[in-house]
Amino acid sequence: MYRDRLTKDYLYLTGLKQVYDYYKAGKDLSILLTGKVTLKYADDIQYLIDKGLALNSKFITDSYSENKNTNKTLDFILDNLK
Structure with missing residues (x-):
């Protein structure tokens, strides 16, 4: 059970990083709001949007439109994740 927890934490932290x-x-995060996607396919999704074969997300959350983080400790942790 403990090993499963470490595996899950590793996967989540890797994705977060x-x-x-x-x-x-400086890349556009709204591409991630188009559905259940991975960054691996961000360029492909943008290509489909540009060709009119996929739609941009209708709903953009406030956290995507403006970064209001003032926590320097959080920035430090995220900057230094491997």
């Missing part, structure tokens, strides 16, 4: 790095690179 990938999304954080994507955001820090």
Whole structure:
């Protein structure tokens, strides 16, 4: 059971780090709101949107439109995840 928890934590933190790095690179996070997608296919999803074969997300949450984080400790942790 403990091993399963570590595996799940590793997967979630790995995904969080990938999304954080994507955001820090100045890339558009709204692509992630188009459905159950992974960053691996972000370029493909954007291509489909550009060709009119997929739709942009109708609903953009406030947390995606403006970063109001002032917690420097959180930034430090996310910047230093491997």
